[in-house]
Amino acid sequence: MKKQVAAFLLMTATLGSVGGLARADQQMTPAEHRRLFLKGAELWPVYCNQCHNARPPSEKAPVEWNAIIMHMRTLGNIPPDDAQALLEYLKSGH
Amino acid sequence: MRTIRFLVITGMIMSLAIFTEASRVLAQDLGASDAATLKEIQREMREMRAERKRDRELIQKLEAKVDGLEKGSAKTQATTEQLKTTDEKLQATTAALQQTTAQVKTLQAKVDQPIPAPDFSEAFNRYLGSHTFEITGAAAGNFIYDQQSGALNDLHHASQNSFFFDWEPMILYRPADWILFEGVFDAGFGSTGTGMDLSIADFQLFLNKYMTLVAGLYDQPFGDWYENQSPMWVNRFITAPLPFGNEAIVPPSELGLQLRGGMQWGTLGQDFDYTVWGGNGPNFSEAVPGAALSGPTSAASAQSNGKSIGARLRIYPLPLEWEMGRLELGASTYNGKWMNGNWFNSWGVDFNYFKDNLQARGEWIESYRQMPNGVPTDHREGWYVQAGYFLNDVNAPFVPRQVNDYIHRLEPLIRYSGVNQHAVATDDIVAATGVGLGGTQIGLVPDFGINGSPALYAPHSREVALGLDYWIAPSIVWQNEFDIELPHAGGVFVSSTGAQTPAGAIPNDRAFLSQFTIGF
Numbered sequence: 001m002k003k004q005v006a007a008f009l010l011m012t013a014t015l016g017s018v019g020g021l022a023r024a025d026q027q028m029t030p031a032e033h034r035r036l037f038l039k040g041a042e043l044w045p046v047y048c049n050q051c052h053n054a055r056p057p058s059e060k061a062p063v064e065w066n067a068i069i070m071h072m073r074t075l076g077n078i079p080p081d082d083a084q085a086l087l088e089y090l091k092s093g094h
Numbered sequence: 095m096r097t098i099r100f101l102v103i104t105g106m107i108m109s110l111a112i113f114t115e116a117s118r119v120l121a122q123d124l125g126a127s128d129a130a131t132l133k134e135i136q137r138e139m140r141e142m143r144a145e146r147k148r149d150r151e152l153i154q155k156l157e158a159k160v161d162g163l164e165k166g167s168a169k170t171q172a173t174t175e176q177l178k179t180t181d182e183k184l185q186a187t188t189a190a191l192q193q194t195t196a197q198v199k200t201l202q203a204k205v206d207q208p209i210p211a212p213d214f215s216e217a218f219n220r221y222l223g224s225h226t227f228e229i230t231g232a233a234a235g236n237f238i239y240d241q242q243s244g245a246l247n248d249l250h251h252a253s254q255n256s257f258f259f260d261w262e263p264m265i266l267y268r269p270a271d272w273i274l275f276e277g278v279f280d281a282g283f284g285s286t287g288t289g290m291d292l293s294i295a296d297f298q299l300f301l302n303k304y305m306t307l308v309a310g311l312y313d314q315p316f317g318d319w320y321e322n323q324s325p326m327w328v329n330r331f332i333t334a335p336l337p338f339g340n341e342a343i344v345p346p347s348e349l350g351l352q353l354r355g356g357m358q359w360g361t362l363g364q365d366f367d368y369t370v371w372g373g374n375g376p377n378f379s380e381a382v383p384g385a386a387l388s389g390p391t392s393a394a395s396a397q398s399n400g401k402s403i404g405a406r407l408r409i410y411p412l413p414l415e416w417e418m419g420r421l422e423l424g425a426s427t428y429n430g431k432w433m434n435g436n437w438f439n440s441w442g443v444d445f446n447y448f449k450d451n452l453q454a455r456g457e458w459i460e461s462y463r464q465m466p467n468g469v470p471t472d473h474r475e476g477w478y479v480q481a482g483y484f485l486n487d488v489n490a491p492f493v494p495r496q497v498n499d500y501i502h503r504l505e506p507l508i509r510y511s512g513v514n515q516h517a518v519a520t521d522d523i524v525a526a527t528g529v530g531l532g533g534t535q536i537g538l539v540p541d542f543g544i545n546g547s548p549a550l551y552a553p554h555s556r557e558v559a560l561g562l563d564y565w566i567a568p569s570i571v572w573q574n575e576f577d578i579e580l581p582h583a584g585g586v587f588v589s590s591t592g593a594q595t596p597a598g599a600i601p602n603d604r605a606f607l608s609q610f611t612i613g614f
Contacts, residue, residue, distance in 0.1 A: 039362075046363065046420050050448055051318075052328040052613075053568035067226040067268040070298065071276060073306070075322060077356030077367030077408070080303045 033088060040089025043082055051076065057093020065090040229614070231264035231278065232326045232569075236609035238540040244601030246548035247520060247587045249527060250535040251601065259283045260542045262293070262326065264614075272300040284541045293347070308352040308371075311390070315352060315369045315406055316344045316426045317444045317457045326543075327569045327613030330453075330482050331561050333543055333577065335511035337476025340526065340550055341518065342387045343459045344428050344440050348373035348402065349390040363414030368407050375402035375430035376438040379525075382588045383465060383472040384517035384553070402430030419449025436464040451484035469592070470516075478511035482561070500564075507561035515553050517588045518597075523551045545577050545605035552600045553585020569613030577605040 028036075048054035060068060065087060073083040236258050242251040260282035267275040278294035296310030313320040319338045323329055324346075337343045350373020359366045378385040408424040424444045432438040442459035456479035463472040485504045490497065526546075528539035540546030549555060557579055564572040581600040588594050 042414065043362075046414060046448075049453075050420050050422065050446065051322045052325075053565070055568050059568075063226050064228050066271075067228045067266040067274060068230070070268060070274045070300070071266055073300075074274070074298045074308065074354065077306075077354050077365075077369065079356050079358045079365055082358070082362075082365075 036085045036088040037092055039082075039085035040087070043086055044089055047076070047078065047082065047086065048072075057090045060090070062091035226266070226268040228266040228268075229263060230266065231262045232611065232613045233259075233261040234326045234542075234609050234611040235259045236332060236542070236607060238545055238605065238607045240540050240546045240605040241603055242537055242546075242548060242601065243603050244548070244599060246538075246551055246601060247523065247595070247598065249523060249537060249548060251537040251548055254536065254540065254546065256540060258540075258542050260326065264294075274298040274300075282542055304355040304357055306354050308354065309350075311347060311349050312352065314344060314346055314348050314404075314428070315354070315371060316404060316428050316440070317406070317442045317459065318422075318424065318446055318455065319457060320346050323455075325613065326609075327571065327611045330480070330505070330507050330563060330573075331509060331559055332573050332575045332607045332609045333545055333559065335457075335476075335478030335480070335509060336513045336550070336555050336557055337457070337459055337478060337511065340386070340522075340544060341384075341474075341476075341513050341515065341555065343461050343474050343476045343513065344442070345376050345387045345389065347389045348404075350374060350401065361413040361415065363410065363412055363416075363420070365410040366408070368405070370403075370405045372401050372403045375399060376428075376432045378432055378463070379522055380519055380590055381433060381466060382517070382519050382590060382592055383463075383469060384515055384522075384588055385472075385519045386522040399431040399433060402428060404428035419447060419452075421448075422446040432463060433466065436466060438463045451486050452481070454479070454481040456480065472516070474513065474515040476511070476513040478509060480507065480509035480511075480559075482507040482563075484565075503565045505561075505563040505565060507559075507563065509559040509561070510557070511559070512556040513554070515585065517586045517594065518551050518553050519590070520587045521590050523548075523587075526551070540605070545603075545607060547577070547579050547601070547603035547605055549579035549581045549601050549603045552581035553587075553597050554582035554600075556580045556582060571611050573607075573609045573611060575605075575607040575609075577603075577607070579603040579605075 045054055057065075069083055069087045069090065072078065072086075073080070078086070237255065238258065239253075239255040241253045245251045260280070262278055262280050264276065264278045269275075275297055276294055278292075280291040280293045282289060292311065294310075294312055296308050296312045299307040299309070301307055313324065315321050319335070324334065324338070333339065338346070348371065350371060352369055352371035354367070354369040354371075356365055356367030358364060374390045377388045377391050379388060404427060406424060406426040408422055410420060410422050412418050412421050422445065424446075425442070426444070427439075427441045429437065429439045438461065440459060440461035442457055444455070444457035446455040447453070456477065458475075458477045460475045461473070463474075465472055482505050485501050485506070488501060490501055523538070526538050528536045538546050538548045538551070544550070550557075557577055559578075560576045562574045564574075566572065579602055581602070583597070583600060585597045586594040587597060
């Protein structure tokens with residue numbers, strides 16, 4: 001039983017350490033949001049035009065961008081900090 | 095400066111006055127009595143005057159110098175001031191420019207929103223709370239006219255034209271911020287009637303900042319084509335470049351695991367990324383040279399050969415601040431035993447450059463397949479280069495504005511691609527041959543993404559493709575393509591028993607394709 005609890009705790013800790021994009025979201029100040037937005041706006045025309053025409057923020061709802069940016073992060077192996085900035089920019093356009 | 099000059103001059107005038115007065119008084123006092131003394135004094139005075147003159151000249155010179163210096167410094171000051179204003183102006187212009195760019199972008203974003211977020215998925219999202227269930231994908235309808243000018247290996251040939259339709263719905267499901275499921279179906283009405291295929295189904299687990307695990311059925315992450323350029327609305331052309339068409343050089347997909355990630359190595363924009371993967375391995379239609387590569391198989395018997403391993407590295411050398419666009423340079427390899435101890439090895443390099451209205455990309459691939467029974471290695475090479483230029487900023491003179499608005503949406507394109515191989519398996523060609531009503535062979539048939547020309551099956555195929563895309567929105571496009579088949583002579587056709595016949599005459603076909611494509 002103790003082992004199972006330990007295993008469960010270990011698993012939770014491991015899963016807790018995985019790198020999602022939205023997690024950092026919650027603890028950000030408005031200034032940090034602004035900084036991310038500006039970086040995203042700078043990256044968008046370059047990074048999102050690389051494989052196909054850049055899809056504008058207004059095309060999708062913020063909740064949709066959450067999934068799509070994960071998909072694009074996989075395809076483009078976009079560095080996570082850049083992906084987060086792009087997400088901030090994309091979500092602000094709706 | 096001015097004060098100093100004033101003091102110097104005043105001082106001089108005063109000393110001059112004092113001196114003159116003094117000499118006058120002296121002369122009076124002495125009278126003419128002592129002429130010698132007077133002479134002496136006069137001489138001294140002359141000397142003094144001369145000295146004064148020299149002094150005055152020197153002072154004038156100094157004054158001139160001071161003046162010059164003052165002027166110079168004024169000039170410097172003026173220049174500095176000018177510089178400042180220019181700088182301010184520059185800053186203002188930059189700000190204005192930035193504002194305009196932002197405005198243009200917002201406008202563009204506004205103009206380019208053709209499809210509102212699907213209501214269904216929004217409703218679903220509400221139902222799922224923070225989970226995302228997203229339906230995207232692409233659909234396209236096209237018309238293909240292929241002018242088959244000659245036979246290939248005595249196969250029947252006939253010019254043909256046909257309509258096709260294809261729909262590739264994609265589902266993205268995001269149950270947590272580190273898990274994504276992606277599933278893509280391919281449903282089309284093609285040359286063999288309606289058909290449906292599972293083309294992608296995988297989990298993407300974001301383990302940490304630099305590692306994403308992908309598990310399932312996925313596009314081959316080799317080079318750029320299959321993974322990043324093959325979706326219909328992404329591909330600038332309607333057809334695939336030759337090395338990714340019917341005579342593929344590496345398998346189009348794989349069933350297995352990938353580990354991938356990317357990071358910034360220099361300043362913003364200078365990235366590096368890796369993808370390593372393993373899976374069920376390469377699969378060929380036959381054990382003869384030139385046999386077609388197919389998708390992965392799950393048949394256990396086909397997996398007894400061992401698994402495949404692949405790796406791809408890409409580097410993006412241009413810093414964002416240079417504003418020189420985005421350049422990607424990549425190298426890939428994919429290897430595995432395809433039958434018993436026989437290996438399939440491949441490697442490739444690719445590039446992709448994008449700046450403003452220009453985009454260019456290209457790939458070079460080579461593959462080696464060890465053959466059983468002492469048959470020489472099946473060696474293939476393939477390549478393509480393509481470029482396109484958006485006429486966004488081109489304004490034709492003397493035409494109405496509306497016409498220019500149409501021109502701005504055009505993107506002319508050119509692509510050159512080719513494949514070199516010693517042999518092509520005839521069974522693969524026959525498999526691509528359609529049978530018309532009444533049981534007559536109608537020759538090689540076009541299908542979605544393939545113009546159907548027999549020349550595509552030449553061992554040394556070459557193609558020049560000219561394209562003209564009319565972009566309605568970033569993912570809605572009316573594409574037009576003109577293919578010129580220019581295969582080189584040489585090579586052989588191989589039957590399933592291994593019998594070889596020289597390829598003989600190779601047709602130079604032409605094809606025209608037109609397609610309306612929507613990416614959701």
